[in-house]
Amino acid sequence: MSRAGRGLRGVVLVTTLAGFALPILAGLGLTAAAAFGYLPAIGARTVSTQAFSQLFAQPGLAESLRLTLLTGLASTLLSLIGACALLAHAPRVTRLLPPLLATPHAALALGLAFLLSPSGWIARLLAPLAGWDTPPPLATVNDPLGLALTLGLVAKELPFLLLMLTAAQNRLPVRKYLTLGAALGHSAASVWLKVILPQLYPLIRLPVFIVLAYAMSVVDMALILGPGQPPPLAVALTRWFTDPDPAMILPASAGALLLVALIAAAIAAWLLAERGLARLGLLWLRRGQRNRHLSLAPAALPAAVLIGAGLFALLLLALWAFAFRWSFPDLLPQSLTLRGWMRGQWAAPALTTLALALATTTLSLLLAIAWLEGEDRGHLPRARWATALLLAPLLLPQIGFLFGLNTLFLRLNLAPLPAVIWAQMLFVFPYVLLTLSDPWRALDPRQIRAAAALGAGPLRRLLRIKLPLLAAPLLSAAALGIAVSTAQFLPTLFMGAGRVPTLTTEAVALASGADRRAAAISGLLLAALPLLAYALALSLPPLIFRHRRDMKAHSDA
Amino acid sequence: MLELAALSITPRGGLPLFAPLTLAIPPGEVCTLMGPSGIGKSTLLDAIGGHLSPDFTLTGDIRLNGQSLLPLPAESRRVGLMFQEALLFPHLSVGDNLAFGLDPAVKPRAARRAAIEAALADAGLAGFYSRDPATLSGGQRARAALMRALLAKPRALLLDEPFSRLDASLRADIRRFTFDHARAEAIPTLLVTHDASDAMATGGPVHHLA
Numbered sequence: 001m002s003r004a005g006r007g008l009r010g011v012v013l014v015t016t017l018a019g020f021a022l023p024i025l026a027g028l029g030l031t032a033a034a035a036f037g038y039l040p041a042i043g044a045r046t047v048s049t050q051a052f053s054q055l056f057a058q059p060g061l062a063e064s065l066r067l068t069l070l071t072g073l074a075s076t077l078l079s080l081i082g083a084c085a086l087l088a089h090a091p092r093v094t095r096l097l098p099p100l101l102a103t104p105h106a107a108l109a110l111g112l113a114f115l116l117s118p119s120g121w122i123a124r125l126l127a128p129l130a131g132w133d134t135p136p137p138l139a140t141v142n143d144p145l146g147l148a149l150t151l152g153l154v155a156k157e158l159p160f161l162l163l164m165l166t167a168a169q170n171r172l173p174v175r176k177y178l179t180l181g182a183a184l185g186h187s188a189a190s191v192w193l194k195v196i197l198p199q200l201y202p203l204i205r206l207p208v209f210i211v212l213a214y215a216m217s218v219v220d221m222a223l224i225l226g227p228g229q230p231p232p233l234a235v236a237l238t239r240w241f242t243d244p245d246p247a248m249i250l251p252a253s254a255g256a257l258l259l260v261a262l263i264a265a266a267i268a269a270w271l272l273a274e275r276g277l278a279r280l281g282l283l284w285l286r287r288g289q290r291n292r293h294l295s296l297a298p299a300a301l302p303a304a305v306l307i308g309a310g311l312f313a314l315l316l317l318a319l320w321a322f323a324f325r326w327s328f329p330d331l332l333p334q335s336l337t338l339r340g341w342m343r344g345q346w347a348a349p350a351l352t353t354l355a356l357a358l359a360t361t362t363l364s365l366l367l368a369i370a371w372l373e374g375e376d377r378g379h380l381p382r383a384r385w386a387t388a389l390l391l392a393p394l395l396l397p398q399i400g401f402l403f404g405l406n407t408l409f410l411r412l413n414l415a416p417l418p419a420v421i422w423a424q425m426l427f428v429f430p431y432v433l434l435t436l437s438d439p440w441r442a443l444d445p446r447q448i449r450a451a452a453a454l455g456a457g458p459l460r461r462l463l464r465i466k467l468p469l470l471a472a473p474l475l476s477a478a479a480l481g482i483a484v485s486t487a488q489f490l491p492t493l494f495m496g497a498g499r500v501p502t503l504t505t506e507a508v509a510l511a512s513g514a515d516r517r518a519a520a521i522s523g524l525l526l527a528a529l530p531l532l533a534y535a536l537a538l539s540l541p542p543l544i545f546r547h548r549r550d551m552k553a554h555s556d557a
Numbered sequence: 558m559l560e561l562a563a564l565s566i567t568p569r570g571g572l573p574l575f576a577p578l579t580l581a582i583p584p585g586e587v588c589t590l591m592g593p594s595g596i597g598k599s600t601l602l603d604a605i606g607g608h609l610s611p612d613f614t615l616t617g618d619i620r621l622n623g624q625s626l627l628p629l630p631a632e633s634r635r636v637g638l639m640f641q642e643a644l645l646f647p648h649l650s651v652g653d654n655l656a657f658g659l660d661p662a663v664k665p666r667a668a669r670r671a672a673i674e675a676a677l678a679d680a681g682l683a684g685f686y687s688r689d690p691a692t693l694s695g696g697q698r699a700r701a702a703l704m705r706a707l708l709a710k711p712r713a714l715l716l717d718e719p720f721s722r723l724d725a726s727l728r729a730d731i732r733r734f735t736f737d738h739a740r741a742e743a744i745p746t747l748l749v750t751h752d753a754s755d756a757m758a759t760g761g762p763v764h765h766l767a
Binding site: 379444446447449450451452453454455456457458461464465468469471545547548549550551 | 603606607608610611612630631632633635636637638640642644646647648649650657658660689690691692705706709711715
């Protein structure tokens with residue numbers, strides 16, 4: 001460790017501890033205190049387990065737990081299987097992923113609702129065959145089994161895992177393995193399952209757990225696609241936390257702890273299953289079968305169809321946003337209109353969303369640059385505690401600490417807007433830093449040494465060499481930051497106390513209403529904002545460095 | 558004068574890379590260091606330039622014109638560095654690469670521009686100010702990189718096998734160009750190479766690391 005950059009590292013350390021570790025710990029602590037009956041704000045000062053008794057007495061709790069576990073595990077498993085099958089069988093599909101990766105959960109859920117609901121596009125397509133003049137009485141969304149929610153989660157998480165797998169795949173000599181395997185008489189599917197995936201999986205284990213934790217604690221998508229009575233646990237907790245009766249906060253807090261435990265148990269079960277599968281896989285490999293007729297197509301096909309459905313759902317979102325009359329069972333709107341847009345109700349939430357995204361992304365980028373530069377100057381590898389701190393907000397269910405965090409922010413007398421910015425940054429900053437870390441470390445250190453040998457001090461090296469060379473990854477990280485901020489539902493709902501309406505909160509609120517066009521406008525803008533950010537991030541570096549051929553390698557990085 | 562006094566470098570938890578090294582390079586002399594791969598030639602250059610990773614410890618002293626360099630950070634040592642690749646900054650034009658190296662004391666803007674244009678002409682790159690470094694040939698890049706290093710007015714120059722990637726015909730040209738400039742500007746220069754012809758061309762002393 002070098003002494004260089006101590007001051008910078010000190011500032012970063014204090015900022016991350018005060019800005020991230022303490023709020024998360026305090027949030028968890030205050031939620032746990034409320035779970036055990038201590039919440040002075042509502043006069044509860046007796047430590048007891050009564051809140052848990054209240055929680056377990058809630059009607060439908062067992063069903064909520066079952067739904068949470070099933071939708072979480074099933075969607076993660078299906079996303080993983082689909083992503084693996086597509087990577088092996090149809091890697092070109094990755095070109096279609098950017099819109100789905102950029103679209104927030106709520107916007108995709110809204111589009112899928114327009115596709116799957118009884119009056120949705122699929123029902124319209126089938127109407128002539130089935131003889132439907134009116135939407136059929138089927139629960140195709142908000143179904144009690146959570147199938148629509150599972151499908152929605154897979155449509156959103158499969159592209160994410162496929163992206164992670166594609167990046168991991170570049171570290172392995174996949175082509176050589178396939179050639180070698182074929183020379184030994186193995187089918188491509190056999191090589192994928194026995195040789196490549198066992199090496200790829202450990203590289204994406206963490207994203208898989210992030211997906212699992214997210215799927216088990218998702219609220220916005222569950223409100224739009226999931227069952228309502230009873231809902232998954234995270235939705236039930238959100239309702240109790242926002243119940244007019246403040247006493248409900250106590251069982252809600254107990255439920256938040258239960259959700260944390262449930263996710264931990266699911267991850268533990270997943271790890272156990274991994275070990276079992278690894279043993280079975282080894283036994284399979286040792287038998288020496290070539291499995292010449294084995295194909296991953298049966299899994300790749302539905303996965304590709306689902307990606308197509310996700311993209312089509314976004315198209316439906318756009319159509320509904322401009323539809324004037326679109327009666328059942330017409331496949332297309334009879335006429336288009338700008339009437340919904342002229343009312344301008346979308347403007348304030350859109351501006352708030354944009355302002356929040358810009359503020360959180362700018363602050364996160366600055367902090368991430370300071371963090372990485374501090375590591376550079378001290379020649380430090382990332383400490384384990386720092387990695388754990390970064391991952392905590394991504395692996396913990398948001399509802400597990402947001403109530404406590406809200407209590408803390410109220411005590412600090414924080415206004416809603418700064419409180420929302422702070423809360424959103426807990427999720428934006430880790431993604432920005434994690435995305436920027438690899439390209440930062442991949443910078444040729446000799447370029448930096450050459451600059452130092454020319455007399456450039458640390459600040460000049462940062463501003464004149466590192467940041468310009470990292471323009472493309474910086475812009476990509478910014479686009480991701482904007483996508484993450486835009487997608488935040490619970491932090492905005494809890495910290496904003498309903499006074500900071502954003503496109504996400506509006507889209508979720510309007511999803512259950514009668515005005516599909518208003519919901520579609522919010523959903524479309526919600527999908528468009530991150531997409532626009534990504535489009536800018538991809539198109540700006542080639543434009544800025546159009547006369548610098550070697551910067552293309554940096555842009556592609 | 559660049560002096561190494563009983564200099565030894567040890568990786569963390571390991572043995573010293575080479576026996577303590579003592580040598581003195583007077584102004585304008587090009588001294589060659591040879592030795593087997595992995596013995597730490599490039600690490601030695603890192604130590605002199607101020608780029609040594611904290612995974613290594615250093616004993617002995619490095620002095621330039623009588624002053625110890627050890628307490629100084631890389632950017633304050635004024636020790637120029639050239640690698641196997643020219644490492645021109647890809648986001649800057651050829652001229653701006655040189656501007657990055659040019660001593661900030663050179664003012665005003667017109668004088669800076671003139672100094673860069675003169676250096677470009679010296680390197681046979683007249684009119685190349687706005688060119689993308691990616692469009693230069695290997696030899697042109699090597700000359701531009703040397704000019705960038707010289708414009709920073711280095712008090713010593715470290716050459717880390719800078720000719721090894723050039724083809725034979727170009728190699729002799731660039732070598733002569735580099736050594737002539739080092740001698741003309743009276744810069745003590747330390748060359749690390751595997752190639753005996755590079756060592757012979759310096760006309761200076763040759764040390765073997767062991």
